[in-house]
Amino acid sequence: MQILKTLEDSMLISDDLLRMKFLAQVARLLKHDWERAKVEARLISFPYPNEDEIRRLRSNDYMK
Incomplete structure (x- = not known):
């Protein structure tokens, strides 16, 4: 309503x-909706084959 x-x-x-206040309010609303959508998408995650190995490879890449 605001x-x-x-x-x-x-x-x-x-x-x-x-006008700047309006844009900030809309941006905040969109960010909130985006974060909610990401959480909902995680709830329906499918197991990936070799997921542990993929995680291990990614974490080793960051150690370089």
Whole structure:
């Protein structure tokens, strides 16, 4: 609701601060939704063959 109120205010009043506030609120909402989608995607993970070996190879790569 706050996003819609900020949008309405920014349309009525020509203020760059309100427009920046609106963009920040939308960005925060999108980030929150993106993080939620990543969590949901992890819940439906499928086992990979040789997953332990892949993890070991990746961790060894970082040690270089």
